[in-house]
Amino acid sequence: MFSQSWPEVNHCRTRLRRAGKGASLLYLHGANGVPHVPAFLEKFTADWDVLVPEHPGFGESDDPDWLECMDDLAYFYLDWLDQLGIERLHAVGSSLGGWLTMELAIRQPQRFASLTLIGSAGLAPPPPGAEHNLFRWTPAQLVRNTFHDEAFVQAALATPPDAETAAKNRHTIARLGWHPRLHHPMLHKRLHRLTMPVFLAWGEEDRVLPVTQVPEFQRLLPHAETRTYPACGHLPQVEQQAAFTQDLLRFLRSV
Template identity: 55%
Template sequence: MFEEKWLTVNDCKVRVRRGGSGPTLLYLHGANGAAKVPAFLESFTAHFDVWVPEHPGFGESDAPDWLENIHDLAYFYSDFLHQLGLSKVHVIGSSIGGWLAMEMAIREPQRFSSMVLIGCAGIRLEGTPPGDTFQWDPATAVRNTFVDDKMVAFALSHPLEPATAQKNRRTVERLAFEPRLHDPMLHKWLHRIQCPVQLAWGDQDKIMPLAYGHAFAKLIPQSQLVVYPNCGHLPQMEQATEFAASSLKFMREVQPS
C-alpha cells in the first residue's frame, strides 16, 4: 500500500506516494508522469521503502518558473533528498527519469547505492536518432511505445486527463525539446557514476533504440545491459514480471558502500 503526502522543497510543492520498508528506493517517472503508482512497484515494497514523487511540472505537483532544463530538476532532487536526509538511495528511472537519475549521480555519486535505468534518454548517437516524440500525436506515441497490441489498446482506452497530459507535455518540452532528448555534455561525465547500474531495454524500443542501451553500457563503469524480448519502451509494463524479478534481484544483491 502506498500513502500520499505532499512535500515542499524550495517553495515547490510536489505530490509523493510512499510505501514499504527497508532501504530507500526512489522511482523517477518518465514523460507520461506518475498519475498512479506503477503496478510493478508493489512487489518492491516488501524489501524497500519506495518513494514515488511526481516531478515539478507534472501531474498535481507545482510547475515552478525556475524549471527550465533537466539540470534544474537534478538539483531539485538533490535538495529533495537532502531535506529528507536520504542517502545510499536505490533508484529506478524510466526514460527521461533515467536521464534525470544519471544527471543526479554524476553530481553526487556517493548518494546512490544502485540504479536501474529503463530505456533512458540523455545522449545522442550519430546516425541513430531517438524517436521524435514531439512530432507524434497521442495515438502514434502509444503505438510507438508498446509492441503488445493489448497494451496499445489499453493505453488508448485509458488516456490521461487532457489538462494533465498538456501540463506534462509542456514540461517535457522545457526539459528535452532543445537539444532533443539529450545533454550534449552528459557522455563526458558518466564515468563519475560509482554505483552498480542495470540498463533495462526493450529489444524493439522505437523511442530510444537498443543501440542506446549498448552505448550507455560502454560509458557507465559498473553497468550491465538486460534486453527484454518482444518489448518496446517500457519493459516495466510490457514485461512486468520479468522486469520486476531481474531488477529486484539486482538491487537486493548490491551491498551498501
C-alpha cells in the same frame, strides 16, 4: 498501500506516493508522468522504502517558473532528498527519469547505492527523422510507439489522461528535452563518476529510444549489467513486468 503526501521544496509542492520499509528505493518516471504507482513496485515494499514522486511540472505537482532545463530538475531533487532526510538510496529511472537519475548521481555519486536505467534518455539523441521524434507525434501515436504489444496500446488508448494534465506534461517535457532533443551533449564526459552498480534495461522493440543506443551506454558504463527484453517496447517494467521485476529484485539484492 501507498500513502500520499505533498512535500514542498523551493516553493514547489510535489505529489509523493510512499510505502514499505528498509533502504530507500526512488522511482523517477518518464515523460508520460506517473498518474498511478507502477504495479511492479508493489513487489518491493516488503524490503524497501519505495518513493514515487511526481516531477515538478507533471501531473498534480506544481509547475514552477524556475524549471527550465534538466539541471534545474536535478538540483531540485537533491534539495528534495535533503529535506526528506534521505542520505543513501537506490534509484530506478525510466526514460526521462533515467536521464534524471544519471544527472543526480554524477553530482552526488556517494549518495547512490545503485542505479537502474530503463530505456534511458540523456546520453545520445534519438535517430533523426519523425519516426523517433516524440515531439512530432500525436497523443495516439505516442501511445502506439510506446508499446509493442497491441493489448497494451488498446488499454492505454481506452484510458487517456485528461486534456489539461496531458498538455501540462507535454509542456514540461518540451522545456526539459526539446533542444538538444532528449539528451545532454556533455553527459558522456561525466559518466565515469558513476562507479556504483548499474542495471541497464531496454525493450528490443523500443521506438522512442531504440535499443541501438545500448552499446554507447555499455562503452561508457562497462561495469553495468545489461538486459534487453524481446517483444517489448519502451517500458519493460510494464510490458515484461514479471521478467523485469525478477531481474531488478535480483540486482538490488546482490547490491
